[in-house]
Amino acid sequence: MDWEVVIGLETHAQLATHSKIFSGASTAFGAAPNAQACAVDLALPGVLPVLNRAAVEHAIRFGLAAEGVVAPRSIFARKNYFYPDLPKGYQISQFETPVVSGGRIMIERNGSEIPIRLTRAHLEEDAGKSLHEDFHGLSGIDLNRAGTPLLEIVSEPDMRSAAEAVAYARELHRLVTWIGICDGNMQEGSFRCDANVSVRPKGQQAFGTRCEIKNLNSFRFMEKAIEFEIRRQIELIESGGTVVQETRLYDPDRDETRPMRSKEDAQDYRYFPDPDLLPLCIDAAWIARVRETLPELPDAMRRRFVEDFGLSHYDAGVLTASHDLAQYFRALMLVVPGEAKLCANWVSGELSAALHREGIEVRQSRITPTQLGGLLRRIQDGTISGKIAKEIFDVLWSDGGEADTLIESKGLKQISDVSALEKIVEELMAAHPDQVAEYRSGKEKVFGFFVGRAMKACGGRANPAQLNAILKDRLAG
Amino acid sequence: MNLATTSLRQLAQALQARQISSRELAEAYLGRIARLDPGLGSFITIDRERTLRQADAADARIASGTAGPLTGIPIAHKDIFCAQGWLTTCGSKMLSNFVSPYDAHVIEQFEAAGALILGKTNMDEFAMGSSTETSFYGRVKNPWDPTKVPGGSSGGSAAAVAARLAPAATATDTGGSIRQPAALCGISGIKPTYGLVSRYGMIAFASSLDQGGVVAPSAEDLGIVLNTMAGFDARDSTSIARPAEDYTAQLDKPLQGLRIGLPREFFGGGVSADVERAIEAALQEYERLGATRVEISLPNTALSVPVYYVLAPAEASSNLSRFDGVRYGWRASRYEDLGDMYERSRAEGFGAEVKRRILTGTYVLSRGYYDAYYLQAQRVRRLIVNDFKSAFAQCDVIMGPSTPSVAFGFGEKTSDPVQMYLSDIFTISVNLAGLPGLSIPAGFGEGGLPVGLQIIGDYFSEARLLNVAHRYQQATDWHARVPALANV
Numbered sequence: 001m002d003w004e005v006v007i008g009l010e011t012h013a014q015l016a017t018h019s020k021i022f023s024g025a026s027t028a029f030g031a032a033p034n035a036q037a038c039a040v041d042l043a044l045p046g047v048l049p050v051l052n053r054a055a056v057e058h059a060i061r062f063g064l065a066a067e068g069v070v071a072p073r074s075i076f077a078r079k080n081y082f083y084p085d086l087p088k089g090y091q092i093s094q095f096e097t098p099v100v101s102g103g104r105i106m107i108e109r110n111g112s113e114i115p116i117r118l119t120r121a122h123l124e125e126d127a128g129k130s131l132h133e134d135f136h137g138l139s140g141i142d143l144n145r146a147g148t149p150l151l152e153i154v155s156e157p158d159m160r161s162a163a164e165a166v167a168y169a170r171e172l173h174r175l176v177t178w179i180g181i182c183d184g185n186m187q188e189g190s191f192r193c194d195a196n197v198s199v200r201p202k203g204q205q206a207f208g209t210r211c212e213i214k215n216l217n218s219f220r221f222m223e224k225a226i227e228f229e230i231r232r233q234i235e236l237i238e239s240g241g242t243v244v245q246e247t248r249l250y251d252p253d254r255d256e257t258r259p260m261r262s263k264e265d266a267q268d269y270r271y272f273p274d275p276d277l278l279p280l281c282i283d284a285a286w287i288a289r290v291r292e293t294l295p296e297l298p299d300a301m302r303r304r305f306v307e308d309f310g311l312s313h314y315d316a317g318v319l320t321a322s323h324d325l326a327q328y329f330r331a332l333m334l335v336v337p338g339e340a341k342l343c344a345n346w347v348s349g350e351l352s353a354a355l356h357r358e359g360i361e362v363r364q365s366r367i368t369p370t371q372l373g374g375l376l377r378r379i380q381d382g383t384i385s386g387k388i389a390k391e392i393f394d395v396l397w398s399d400g401g402e403a404d405t406l407i408e409s410k411g412l413k414q415i416s417d418v419s420a421l422e423k424i425v426e427e428l429m430a431a432h433p434d435q436v437a438e439y440r441s442g443k444e445k446v447f448g449f450f451v452g453r454a455m456k457a458c459g460g461r462a463n464p465a466q467l468n469a470i471l472k473d474r475l476a477g
Numbered sequence: 478m479n480l481a482t483t484s485l486r487q488l489a490q491a492l493q494a495r496q497i498s499s500r501e502l503a504e505a506y507l508g509r510i511a512r513l514d515p516g517l518g519s520f521i522t523i524d525r526e527r528t529l530r531q532a533d534a535a536d537a538r539i540a541s542g543t544a545g546p547l548t549g550i551p552i553a554h555k556d557i558f559c560a561q562g563w564l565t566t567c568g569s570k571m572l573s574n575f576v577s578p579y580d581a582h583v584i585e586q587f588e589a590a591g592a593l594i595l596g597k598t599n600m601d602e603f604a605m606g607s608s609t610e611t612s613f614y615g616r617v618k619n620p621w622d623p624t625k626v627p628g629g630s631s632g633g634s635a636a637a638v639a640a641r642l643a644p645a646a647t648a649t650d651t652g653g654s655i656r657q658p659a660a661l662c663g664i665s666g667i668k669p670t671y672g673l674v675s676r677y678g679m680i681a682f683a684s685s686l687d688q689g690g691v692v693a694p695s696a697e698d699l700g701i702v703l704n705t706m707a708g709f710d711a712r713d714s715t716s717i718a719r720p721a722e723d724y725t726a727q728l729d730k731p732l733q734g735l736r737i738g739l740p741r742e743f744f745g746g747g748v749s750a751d752v753e754r755a756i757e758a759a760l761q762e763y764e765r766l767g768a769t770r771v772e773i774s775l776p777n778t779a780l781s782v783p784v785y786y787v788l789a790p791a792e793a794s795s796n797l798s799r800f801d802g803v804r805y806g807w808r809a810s811r812y813e814d815l816g817d818m819y820e821r822s823r824a825e826g827f828g829a830e831v832k833r834r835i836l837t838g839t840y841v842l843s844r845g846y847y848d849a850y851y852l853q854a855q856r857v858r859r860l861i862v863n864d865f866k867s868a869f870a871q872c873d874v875i876m877g878p879s880t881p882s883v884a885f886g887f888g889e890k891t892s893d894p895v896q897m898y899l900s901d902i903f904t905i906s907v908n909l910a911g912l913p914g915l916s917i918p919a920g921f922g923e924g925g926l927p928v929g930l931q932i933i934g935d936y937f938s939e940a941r942l943l944n945v946a947h948r949y950q951q952a953t954d955w956h957a958r959v960p961a962l963a964n965v
Contacts, residue, residue, distance in 0.1 A: 039579050043799040045572065046559045046581060046678040048713050078795050080842070082819055089798020141803065270842035272851060275685035275792055277714050 002202040003234050006210075007165045007195055007226060008157035011172060012150045013182040014126070014190040015058040021125050021149035022049030022092060029188050033131070037143035041128075043087035048276050051076075055149040058181035059099045059123050060282060060290045062151060065179045065297055066118055068103025070287055076123075076277045079269040084141050085128035093152075095271040098122035099280060105155070105175065106299060107167040116168045117156040123280075124150050151181070157196065157207065162226035166219050169193050178298050178323040186217050193222060197229045199237070208233070209243040213257055215250045225250035229257050301326055309333070309340035318348045324362045325352075328369055335373025339380055346376060350393050366397050375403035383407060384414050385464055415461045421470050424457050425450075429474060439475050450475065480505055481963045485550065485644040485698040492539060492549045499535040499549030503528050503593055506551050510596065510642045512965060518617045519627075519637040521556045522564045522597040531593040538591050547705050548591030553643035555634050556597040557604055558689075559678040560584045567680045568600040568612040568630075571800045571807045571826035581678020582710040583647060583689055590705045595643050599633030602828045603797065604654055604682040606630050607900045610891055611830040620960040621663060621926055625884035628658030631692065635662040638692050641963045645693035645702045649679060651686045652785050653879075653904025656916035659692050660879035660929020663918045665946065665956055666692040667699045670937050671911035672717035675710030681796040683789035684715075686908040695956045696917060696946035700724035703939065719937070727940045728947040733767035735945065738872030742778035743903055749882040751922030756878050759919040759930045759949070763876075766948055771872045775864045780857050781906035782898055787841050787854035788909075793831075794838025800826065833894065862910045869935045874945055877903055879916040879929030903931055913939050917946045918955040927955075 020027055023040035040047045063070040077095035099122055104115035128146035130139050153172065159165045173191055177184040184191050198210035213229055216222040228250075233243050248257040296304075298320045305316035319329045325347070332343045351372065355362060375392055378384045384392070384407060392406050407413055415421060428450060429436050439446040450471050455462055478488075478497060491497045507525055514520050528551065535549035559565045559577035561584075566572045580588065587594070601611040609617045609632025617632040619625040620640040627636040631648035635658035638646050648655045650668035659666025667690050674689035681687060691702045704725065709718040737760065744753070760770065802808035802822030809821030827835070841850035868875060880900060890897040907914040912933055919930035930949075934942040950956045 042804060044559070044579065044805070045565065045567065045575065045577075045680040045799070046676075048677050048681075050712060050714050080795050080798060082798065082801060084801075084803045084815065087799060087804060089801060090795050268844045270795070270839065270844075270847075272791060272795070272842055272847070275683075275715075276681075 001238070003199045004202045004204075005160055005162075005230050006157045006198045006200065006207055007159040007162070009155045009159070009165060009168060010194045010196070011153045011155075011169070012126075012192045013153060013176045015055050015149040015151055015181055016183050017052055017054040017058065017149055019052060019054075020147035021052050021055045021123065023147050025147065027148050031144055033140065033142035034144060037128075037146060041087065041143050041147045043089075049092060049274075051277060051280065052149060055123060056099070056280065056282070057290055058149070059121065059151055060287055061179045061181050061294060062121055062153070062176065063100035063103065064287070064291055064294055065175055066100070066103030066105065066121070068100040068118055068121065070282055071097055071099055071101060072282055073097070074099045074122075074280045074282075076274045076280065077271045078274045079271055081267050081269055083127070083130075084139065085130045085143070085146065087128065087143060087146055091125060091127065092274055092277070093124035094122035099282070105168055105171045107164060107171055109160075109164065116158045116164075119154040119156055121151050121153045124152055126150050151176075157198075162223045162230065165195060165226055166223045169219060169222060174298055174322065179294060180323075189217070192217065195222065195226055195229075197226055197233070198243070199230060199233045209245050211243065211245065211257070212247045213250055214247060214260065221250060221252050224252070224255055225257055228255060232257065295323060298323075298326075305340075309344075311340055311344055315341075315344045315348065319344060322362065328362050328365070331369035332373050332376070335370055336376045336380060339376060342376055342379065346372060350390060354393075354397055366400070367393070371396055371402065378403055378407060382414060382463065384412060385460070385462075387460055388412050388414070411459075412461060414463050415458050418466065418470070421454075421458075421462060421467055422474075424454050424462075425467075425470050425474050428453055428457065436475065440477060447471065447475070478505070480509060480644075481641045481959050482957070484695060485693060485701055488550060488644055489546050489701070493544060495539070499532040499539065499593065500529060502549065503532040503551050503595070506595055506643060509640075509965070513640055513642060513962060514637075516618065516623070516962075517620060517636055517640060517642075518615050519599055519633040519640070519642060520553070520596045521566055521568070521599050521614045521633070524563065524594075524596070527562070528593050528595055535591045535593060545590050545705075546701055547587065549593070550644060551593040551595035552587055552702070553595045553598050553634060553637050553646035554584065555600055555631050555646065555648050557600060557649050557680045558583055558647060559680070560594055560597070563594065563597060565597065565680070566614065567604070568602040568614060569826065569828070569831070570613040571823075573613065573807065575805055579678065582675035582708075582712065583706055584678065586705050586708060592705070598631070598637055598646055601630035601632065601654075602831050603680070603793070604630040604649055604651055604687075605793070605830050605834055607653070607657055607897050608885070608887075608890065609633060609658070610887065611828055613828060616887060619662060619884045619926070620962055622884065622924060624886055625924075625926065626661070626887055628661035628880070628884065630654040630658075631666075632658045634692050635659050635664060635666065638662070638664050638694065639960060639963070641694075641959060645691055645698055647689060647706070648692050649682075649687055649689050650904075650908065650914075651682050651688075651789060652908050653901040655690045655692060656879050656904050656914055656929065656931055657901060659916040660918075660931070661884040661927065663921075663927030663955070663958065663960070664692055664694055665696050665699055665915070665917045665950075666690065667703065667915040667939065667942070668907065668913060669703065669707060669939055670717075670913045671908075672715050673707045673913075673937070673939070675708070675713040675716045677710050677712040677716075681792075683792040684796060685792060686785075686789060688908070695950055696915070696943045697725065697728055697950075699915070700728060700940075700943045700947075703943075707939075722940060724940050724943055727944045730944045730948075731767060732763065732945060732948050735763070735766075735768035735874065736771050736872040737763060737768050738771050738773040738868050738875040740773050740775040740778065740868070740875060740877060742775050743877030747881050747902070748878055749922070752878045752880070752882060752928050755920040755922055755928035756876075756930060760876065762949060762952055766952060773868045773871055773875070775861075775868060775906065777857065777861045777864050778902070778906055781861055781909055782902055784854045784857045784861070784909060785901075785905045786837065786898060787850050788858065790834040790838030791841050791851050792838070794835045794842065797827075797831070797835055802826070830894075858909050861906050865906075865910045865912060865933075873934075874938075874942065875933040877931050879903060879931040883922040883924065883926035883928060907933055912936060913942055915942045915946055917949065918958070920955055
């Protein structure tokens with residue numbers, strides 16, 4: 001039987017605010033346990049939550065960027081359950097009326113763009129962490145993370161393969177980091193995805209029974225986990241079994257999902273509106289103010305890169321992988337106008353390779369757009385060859401400085417002087433009469449030998465086009 | 478100085494005039510507490526040294542000429558308010574080991590004013606009760622008759638003020654917990670408009686209903702204390718930002734033309750004859766002061782008790798979830814695993830009435846019941862709000878008995894929770910609507926026990942309510958009567 005896969009994603013994006021969603025404590029990662037938990041985070045008797053305006057603005061930014069509807073009035077609700085890292089015994093979340101409804105994320109399917117619809121995005125607080133090691137039979141509780149603002153972004157079940165789920169997650173990741181609402185750090189848990197996976201016979205309308213897969217803390221694991229789960233469900237059904245609705249945990253070491261809790265264990269969270277918080281009212285003026293601060297979005301910028309700069313869709317996509325990279329490219333284009341392809345090649349080539357090698361982000365690049373632009377201009381005007389430029393790039397990267405100064409001081413200027421090149425070629429031919437004879441007898445492979453030797457003789461500075469022309473002319477006799 | 482007959486305003490004047498020092502005043506009150514409270518049980522915690530340190534600071538402030546109206550005045554606080562360094566129990570075994578590391582906004586306001594913390598007063602556990610019988614710290618006796626309850630949940634505060642063990646005390650009111658004990662103890666008490674006094678640091682019972690307030694002998698004293706207590710606090714999202722108001726400024730305004738709304742539902746059946754007589758006499762006094770009677774109707778009054786006993790437990794069941802034995806408070810000494818730790822700690826730490834309300838609240842919020850109970854109660858709550866809105870189109874204030882009867886005996890209503898709940902029938906709707914309400918002494922009923930007159934106003938009409946109460950107290954002396962034991 002042919003099976004169709006149905007996937008929906010729930011993503012928790014940690015909002016990049018300085019303080020927590022309902023208290024003034026810092027959200028910085030990595031502090032000593034409980035050093036960033038204030039009275040409100042500890043849920044001392046009598047404390048009350050106060051909503052962080054910045055968290056709301058981040059949610060509005062997302063709503064606008066994803067083309068959802070920002071609710072003029074939304075409600076915070078309490079989700080009640082007991083757990084030691086949940087200090088109040090309830091999580092403040094949004095239930096019936098989320099701050100953002102609808103919206104979409106575009107992904108590619110069979111060469112064309114299709115929308116993955118969003119159900120909703122709502123604000124909520126994160127819980128703390130239970131630490132089960134190092135306490136000799138006891139558990140430790142770290143409440144630093146308790147109260148960290150989260151935006152839970154829920155998609156419709158619109159994805160039809162693990163690859164599409166990953167494409168959606170990557171696009172979403174790019175969007176939330178692009179608009180600056182999330183740092184996107186998956187290792188630190190700033191961007192966490194759960195996948196709802198089901199299968200159904202092709203052509204069937206009704207959805208199959210779904211399982212929720214948790215612990216997908218990298219795109220690679222997400223793909224593997226969903227693929228495992230799809231295989232598991234299909235094999236189960238084909239061998240006469242039925243899928244049970246449950247939550248499953250992905251184990252990357254064994255590359256499998258394992259049941260965590262079944263639907264029967266599902267708790268009654270007894271949601272009700274939090275009487276400590278007023279309804280969240282967002283008027284049109286507030287939305288308009290946030291809209292003004294929104295950067296050009298990746299889709300729009302990518303289209304513009306194609307239209308304005310004549311770049312390929314692929315290049316435009318690579319350059320808009322992150323807002324910082326796109327900004328770098330745009331700054332570079334200001335230094336070397338009209339050389340979009342050259343700039344694109346260097347940003348996605350040498351620069352990205354160097355960043356990757358050192359494991360740093362583009363904003364930490366050791367070469368500024370001005371420096372790189374200075375180098376590319378010398379390629380553009382023929383002063384240096386691409387090969388020499390790569391050498392200079394390495395020097396700029398490690399020692400800093402300016403391309404022009406380096407070219408001057410190290411004598412790297414390209415030799416475009418015909419007579420100088422002719423002289424080198426003549427000397428070469430005189431020194432290697434056998435190879436000249438071979439070439440002339442039809443072994444044109446020997447041409448490369450002469451190019452190499454000539455380049456070596458001039459320290460690689462020869463203008464390659466000129467050198468080729470002279471060599472061809474002289475060797476022809 | 479006879480503390481049994483000196484008002485808060487007079488004490489403040491004496492302090493300013495250096496006729497008495499704050500230390501002397503504090504020692505005098507601490508002395509009265511030491512003598513009288515063992516038989517009364519109105520305080521949970523006294524910290525003599527701490528109070529006297531504050532008194533010395535207040536004396537220095539008075540000497541430096543920077544004193545305010547409450548500088549040097551000892552105030553007792555209901556043990557629901559967190560005060561830094563003070564045991565803050567909320568009347569529960571659950572918090573019997575909880576020393577607060579921070580101050581409630583209300584406490585901060587009093588600290589800034591230079592008032593002293595005289596002690597923490599007894600109360601129904603987590604403010605759940607109408608007789609202070611649910612306290613882990615034992616019963617509080619009504620100073621007028623030690624066989625009767627003082628009312629609740631602010632029974633400790635009311636009894637302490639009635640016995641003049643404190644010139645004033647803070648209290649809280651979720652369904653009548655200020656007005657009912659004030660009435661049963663023969664003193665004045667005001668529950669302000671919801672949002673006037675910050676709830677930050679006031680241990681939550683039912684967040685949408687809880688409101689801090691004050692009990693004192695007279696309306697004038699209430700105004701003086703409320704001036705310090707009220708005020709916007711950004712840490713409470715339901716706190717209302719509005720210009721500061723002097724609640725004593727209008728006290729003397731004549732009542733000529735005041736329209737008193739008398740809800741049909743507050744009179745007639747269910748009110749004992751002695752209470753009815755006293756209230757009628759008070760109304761006649763108001764007529765002599767120039768007021769007129771308007772008959773009004775609050776048709777949903779009967780529904781206020783069932784609505785309240787859905788909404789308040791629902792909120793409480795969630796608010797009390799934090800008391801889990803993990804971070805502070807009572808933890809069972811032995812347990813098998815996490816679930817067992819929760820169960821034992823909460824089973825041991827909470828009393829029966831608190832458990833009853835947690836169970837009720839959990840039930841009404843459960844899947845399948847939420848719509849029928851919680852949502853339905855919210856709808857009726859809106860009807861109750863509308864009832865008052867229509868009423869205030871016809872009258873300036875609403876009056877009626879604060880309670881259906883005078884103070885009842887210990888154990889009389891504990892076996893039948895519904896009977897206990899019904900003792901708050903006249904006060905609960907005011908919390909559901911978020912309106913200000915006040916109770917003042919209006920004579921005595923059966924057994925020589927005090928009767929309280931409730932006065933309800935429109936939103937933020939506290940100054941008017943205190944004016945209406947004050948004019949009555951100028952014309953009568955019920956508020957100045959003290960129980961025999963106070964005259965020691």
